[in-house]
Amino acid sequence: MKRNLFAVMTVLLVLIGLPAGLFGYQAWRTGQLAWAAGVRVVDIVARSPEQGGFAPDHLVLKAGEPVRLRISSPDVVHGLNIPGLGVDVKEILPGRVVEVDIKPEKPGRYAFACTRWCSIDHWRMRGVIEVKADAAHPAAQETQTAPLYQKLGVNLDAVWPMDGPRPAQTPSAERAAAASGGLPESLLDPSQRVATAPADAFRQLRADPAHSQLGDGEIWDQVAWAWLHDVKPETLSMAGSLYSRDCAACHGPQGKGDGPAGRNLPGMQKMDATGDGASPPAGPADFTDPARMLNASDVVLQGKILRGGMGTGMPEFGSLYTDDELWAMVQYIRTFLFQPAGK
């Protein structure tokens, strides 16, 4: 009987002790941080947007409170970027937990987004962290500046004419570097150039008698120079990574609008595909299309990236990109048609 008793006790230990031990360990492990270090633990489950996206997707934190985010995924690879809090988790593998410690100091709203293409609706996978002010961390002054397109009264949704001058070869800022003297102020000053379309700049330069001996190609090179002469390689490189992370899936790695995620977007039908040049073609924008891109000014491009919302599936990046990043993206997009200096 003693042998039976020992055997029975062992098995009961397994059947009861094991679950208790496993779940107890988990409780201890998560509680240990909270009780011991006063760190608040927040579990975020990242699922494909069709299954709910981030859960929770809205966090309310206190300014100055240390928080440990434990991010896991039950299905595919996700990423998590909280630009305002300096969090950039590049890979959350299914079945693993990534832990990130944050301590938000400034009250405000911080958008976060998934950074790995996790489904056809990946671009919807966003959330927001609200950091509440308190006595020690007062809310910052509301300095909401209107986006530039609003200040300038530009209608982002207007359909602009697609006709107009086109270069015969890729304009190169490099080629124009030597002969770049004599550009008007309206093109040299970024704040003025920003509302001008490159095609309009071409027309302006072409009409100028000072450039009458220059060929069309050389004028286009001047336009390219005007747009890209002050762009730094680091800026392009940074914008290139953002492009590859956030844009290439729909707009294609070469900017042709042929990315796999850009097919069958929900808003595709809204775009008129008459192909008559009077309206934009269906699908993500082809940044290598001169008819489309050379007739668009920088402020329009920046506005579209910032606001999205054309009803086409183009997400908004205003909540995730800084102003510098937005303008860097515009310059990067220009390099699909213009060769920057130094190349």
Next chain:
Amino acid sequence: MSRFASRRWVLGAVTLGLVLVALLAPVPLAGPAPQERHISVNARTFEFDPSIVRVNRGDTVLIKLQAEDVVHGLYVDGYDVSTQAEPGRPGELRFVADRAGAFHIRCAVPCGNLHPFMIGKLVVGPNLTWLRAVAASVIAAVGALAALWRP
């Protein structure tokens, strides 16, 4: 030893020999000259497209992996090389196909529930591995029947 038994051993030995020849004998197949092959492989849950990639022995294979929906990877059995890709960020794999045969290609990044079964094939050269195995099977079957035949 009875006639049957000695016949059995002789035929069995001959069969085994022929099977080994079929499986192991070097075949001096001068295939086409090695070239550089650029192959675009699309990965989607849960398959590769094309599902079978055929190259010649000695070719320098450059596979551009393009993912259509989520993050996928590509791993080649036997060659032990891998890359990964997601929509908008293709991956590249470069290797010399110096080993002939058929090799499974597998997804190397968890891409969903059927990920472990996301499988395709790379066939290098005339598919000698398959030919040898089939030849060996036929020889083994015929040999077994002959060796153990008792009318």
Next chain:
Amino acid sequence: MRWAISEVPFVKRVLLGRWLHWSITAVTLTVFVVVILTGIFGTPAGNHNFGIVYVWLVWWALLKIVLVPFLGRFWCSVCPIPAPGEWLQRRAMIQPRPGGRLYTLGRKWPKFLRNIWAQNFGFLAVALFSALILTSPLVTGLVLLAFILVSLVTSLVFERRTFCRYLCPIGGFVGVYSQMAPVAVRIKDPAVCAGHKEKTCYIGSDAGYGCPYFNVPSKMVDNTYCSMCGECLRTCPKDNIAFYVRQPGADLLHTKGRRLDEAFNGLMMLGAAFVYSVVLIGPYGWLKATARAVGTPGWFVYAGVLLIFNAVAVPGLFWLCVRLGQALSRKPAARTGAGGARTPGRRDSLFADYAAILVPLGLAIWVAFTLSFTLINLSYAWPALSDPFGWGWNLFGTAQMAWTPYVSGLIPYLQVPLLLAGLVGAIALALRTARQHGQPAWSAVPVSLFCLAAVVGLLTLYLA
């Protein structure tokens, strides 16, 4: 040709004692508890879930590659699923109750189910859902929980290991393939058994329990229903039973009087290996997704095709081959009336007898199939050990280990010799079957070609 390993004094002590089986069972039960808990509560990502990894990779590889080919049905004696039920039934774990008494309702298992048909169809049923089961921890956990609950109930309502013998889908094919194993539990001297009326090996005694699998050791000629639990060694007062190491596949050498349910099992397992090789190992993503989308119209079509293929097409084709063989030999099968050595009174069935050749072939095919995915994915076992639930633990420091396919280039070199060996074994057995039935060798040719076609088909699926 056999050697009684249990005659070695140390081995005898270990086998006769109950601690060996109990302690291994305690380990498997522990793992089983973790499997159920992680399956139900752990991450849905299969490759980092202890339940999926340790059942469908580790245990399955162990079972198919090591346990069944070398130890026959030994797994069943340490399986956790019947264990709690058996302990409750016996009200003992180590020291047996007097007379080997069982505390159950004592219901008799219905006569028409005293075969492995339920296990055959049970396996087909599991096969229908396998794309889902293998990739969903929750479903795996719930299915295994259901198994253990059914086993518990049958243990208390019926007698002995009714679940294992008549219901468990795994037990069905493990039993049939265990005929290939180089081990066997058999009586030493039939004359001793003839003179022993009490048959404590079947009835039980103070020393132990009657065979849990309803075997009568003196009549046992194959491993199909013997889990080598050693109960009969403990209860035999004449020390007339032993564990033997013997020629692999010896059970198949008597080719007459085979059972139809076992034959069907061999055919169905062959078909299942093909279906799995096409659906899971093949390159058709749409087929895999359909196979997993249980309940959708596409899945019903898939299920129908699978059932017809396994239950009708493959057995039907084999039956045609048997008939063709008889036509070729221009001699009908001899009706010996009294049947073979296995089941007296059973009419000779050439179909069932020939189907036994699928045992060596089927085992080789299943080992080859298992190799094609287990070695590649075995490296998931290390992170799953440190972080069984996928909750971010790191118990043994291995939680971040990346997926590393093992010996991926070696797999075809393992599969091909295996399949060749299975093919030769099957054909040798087919010729032997023909001879023992008084048929000319031509009668064995169509079924041999059937085996050749199966091997070539599988090689094409894996290598072409």
